[in-house]
Amino acid sequence: MFELLAFAIAIVALVIARKTQTQILQLRARLDALTAGQPLPATPQAATAAPIAINEAALAPEAEAAPEIAATIAIEPSSPDTTATPAAEAVAEAAKPGFEERIGTRWVVWIGGLTLALGGFFMVRYSIEQGLLGPGVRVLLGGLFALALLIAGEVTRRKESVAQLAALPIANIPAILTAAGTAVAFATVYASYALYDFLAPATAFILLGLVALGTLAAALLHGPALAGLGVVAGFATPVLVSSGEPDYWALYIYLAVITAASFALARIRLWRWLAVTTVILALLWTLPGLEGAATLIAPHAFHVIAGFTLAALLVVCGLLFGPSIEPGRIEPVSSAALATYLLGAALIVVASTHSDAALIVFAGLVAATLGIAWRAAAATAAVGAAAGLVGLVFLSWVVRGSPELLVLPGGALPGIGADPLSGPVTAHLIAAAVFGLGFAGFGILAQGRSPSAAVPVIWAAAGVFTPLALLIALYARIAQLDRSIPFAIVAVVLAAVFGFATEHLSKRDNRPGLPISIALFATGTLGALALALTFALEKGWLTIALALMAAGTAWISLQRPIPFLRWLAAILAGIVVARIGYEPRIVGDTVGTTPVFNWLLWGYGVPAASFWLASIWMRRRGDDAPLRMMESAAILFTVLLAFMEIRHAVNGGDVYRDSAGLTEVALQVCVTMAMAIGLERLRLRSHSPVHNVAAILLAIFAALGSVFGLLLWENPTFWATDVGGLIINRLVLAYALPAVLALLLSYAVAGVRRPAYANGFAALALIMGLAYVTLQVQRVYHGPILAYGPTTDAEQYTYSVAWLICGVLLLGAGLLFNSQRARLASAVVIGLTVLKVFVIDMSTLTGVYRALSFMGLGVVLVAIGWLYQRILFRPRGTPVTGDAPEDPVR
DSSP: OHHHHHHHHHHHHHHTTHHHHHHHHHHHHHHHHHHHTOOOOOOTTOOOSSOEEEEGGGGHHHHHHOTTSOSEEEEOOOOTTOOOOHHHHHHHHHHSOOHHHHIIIIIHHHHHHHHHHHHHHHHHHHHHHHTOSOHHHHHHHHHHHHHHHHHHHHHHHHHHOOGGGTTSOOOHHHHHHHHHHHHHHHHHHHHHHHTSOOSOHHHHHHHHHHHHHHHHHHHHHHOHHHHHHHHHHHHHHHHHSOOSSOOHHHHHHHHHHHHHHHHHHHHHHTOHHHHHHHHHHHHHTTSGGGGGTTTOOHHHHHHHHHHHHHHHHHTSTTSTTSOOOOTTOOOHHHHHHHHHHHHHHHHHHHHTTSOHHHHHHHHHHHHHHHHHHHHOGGGTHHHHHHHHHHHHHHHHHHHHHOGGGGTSOSSOOTTOOSOGGGSSOHHHHHHHHHHHHHHHHHHHHTTTSOSSSHHHHHHHHHHHHHHHHHHHHHHHHHSTTSOOHHHHHHHHHHHHHHHHHHHHHHTSOOOTTHHHHHHHHHHHHHHHHHHHHHHHOOTHHHHHHHHHHHHHHHHHHHHSOOHHHHHHHHHHHHHHHHHHHHOTTSSGGGGOSSSSSSHHHHHHHHHHHHHHHHHHHHHTTOOOHHHHHHHHHHHHHHHHHHHHHHHHHHTTTOTTOSOOOHHHHHHHHHHHHHHHHHHHHHHHHHOOHHHHHHHHHHHHHHHHIIIIIIIIITOTTTSOOBOBSSSSBHHIIIIIHHHHHHHHHHHHSTTTSOHHHHHHHHHHHHHHHHHHHHHHHHHHHHOSBTTSSOOOHHHHHHHHHHHHHHHHHHHHHHHHTTOHHHHHHHHHHHHHHHHHIIIIIHHHOOTHHHHHHHHHHHHHHHHHHHHIIIIITOOTTOOOTTOOOOOSOO
16 A cells, blocks of 8 residues: 555656656757857747846856857847748757657656655565564654655755746756655655554644645745645545544644645646646535534534635635736636635535525625625626525525425425424525625626626626526425415515616616626516516416516517517517416316307417517517517417317317317318418518418418318218208318318419419319218218218219219309319319219119219210300400400419
8 A cells, every 4th residue: 555655646746747847948949049149949938028148157068069159148039020030940940859868858857756756665665575674764764765855856956046047947857856755755654654553643644734735835946746746645635544533623624724825826826727626626525524514514614614715815816815817807717716615515505404504604605705706807707606506505495395396286285384484494584685685786786897798797697597596496485386475576576676777777878798787687677577477376367477478578679679678578478388388278177168258268369469469569670580489479379279269169168188070170170271371461461481381381281181180080971970950061161161261272372382382272172172062962862960871873963963063163163264273173073073974873873863964964065165165265366255364373
């Protein structure tokens, strides 16, 4: 164990010192350039100020090789526009170390330092194996060896720190010697404790901490290699030295000292990576003690408070002893450091089952975060993190106190007493009030204070989110998601505050981030109003209220052209859509049984009207995504209103019935086709892609319903369905009316869509019309239930006559209105009649019916031919009175 630990520490100490060798190479390149009289090669530390004067004594080795160099060489800094010369390129090429130089200057030094460290470890191991020295002597020799390495490192560092080279990077040899010394010292102390029991846990703990602190102090002279070694060793010490009974106070006091030293070193040398590493390791040390946080809060609270305070003092830029920074800039490390310790405090609150003491500590750190961010803009991002953590802490409180809320609907719950405040909620109520007022107040007051746009936006977002989240959490925990007028009143007051902020900020001059902040406060206003409606109303009234809010938001967007208001109106519409997805009946079983005038009319009709009105208002300021979302919601609610009312009326109020009859399918098809016709007319004026797509989708749905629903699945020929009276019956609704609507739809799209689309619905109209005529004849012979009884010769003959009459009527309409489409439809119907006569009538009819069928068909065909010869395709030059223009729709 001892050898492996020592070996690992030695490798870390030597490898991380490699960075200093890079600086040596840069120094050598600069010195070579000076001796050659060329401009300095570019380095990250290249001077841009006054000329550099180097005394001849500082270049003694080079002076012997080049005696012609003057006593003093003055190098002027090159202009940024100066291009690289071939001589400078040659110098840069010469500065690259070769293989021999790498071996002599790098590898030998690294291997030498590693060898020194391992030599000491192996010597101790050899003495143990041979029994040459006692444990005390081994430990003593290890300590002396570590001290020798540290002295050697310091001596070599001082020898290389010549006055003329004081500003240049420190060589790697002192750093490696010092790293090896600290590694041996750390291993010696640990061996004294772990192997030989020379040291008590507390003594070993203190000595290892001192070694870590000494390593951090040495990093001031030897660079980041020792800093990394020191911070890792410091935070690893409690893992190596442990006792049976953990002492959290000792642990966290020790970690506070290590954290202070690490933050101080990071501040002095401006090593951001060291501050980040320290914060992460400190947070990790918060986790092991969370199990006992419920009974022992004080030391854990001390840990996060101490770390938070040290980060505020030394890490946050622009505050107290922190680094300086330009005004208005958000610095990630400053914000992340505070947010990390806030996370630790939040974890303590959750682990302690939301005890009052832990909540007070968390509230104090949140308040301190607001104050620090108000003073130093670099930490503003921590405000957003604080808002999120506050919301999560209260969400955890709600779930812990009422886990049944995750699976049960709102209302009175079993086991809930009459007094909702009887539980431990007092501290959370006070904390929520403090948080809400603090975040909202700072969020409003912070507007216009910073030259950066991000700073006021973060303040506004936190000021809007936190009060709303807290209000929802308190409502869920105390009111158990039931109606609550007091919470509704609080929500209205909050909406008034946000509304005042929106109006007040709208009158200010345009400043960075102000438009987004105004949009956020406007969102908070409408969100608080929505919560007020949620708290005060129930079921259907909430749906109606939210829909009216969407329309109101659209109207406000006309008066106050804030872009986000359009999105907010669309979001409210989306919430209403999600609401009906949860319960399509709006009010559940109390929807009522009265056709049309029931809760579905208000629950779907009012939102549909609101969304249509909102889309009209929003279209006045352009076509964008929110408008299209609102138009989609308006169409959806209109369609659902019709469908749900039809299901409700046909099924006696049961909209969940899993079957549909002929009447319901017929009504759905007719209504859908009528809405498609209306949208076709509307899209010509609005040019809305939503209206365009919706018209196509509804038309396709109607066509599929006609073919598969009416002609196949619900066809009364196949099922024992009572179609009703002789003339006024369900066949008119299911086949005649869809035929008329399909024909009207084909004319509505004629000339504005592809011909195939219009002709397709014209063909559907013809099919549905023939189906109506056929089924009506069947009704005459079979009675209300068409599936019963045989088919007689008279019935078959009547089918032929009826089809032939339809063909003649279509031909007459085609000639009267000069419509080629009607004449083609006539040809199709007559062709079907001819096919039926020769295929069916010839084989099934007998006697006079067969003769009459052929005779009638022949007379009609001759008459049709005469009409075509004399009227439609007359000889040229023969005038015909009353000619009408040809139908433009082909």
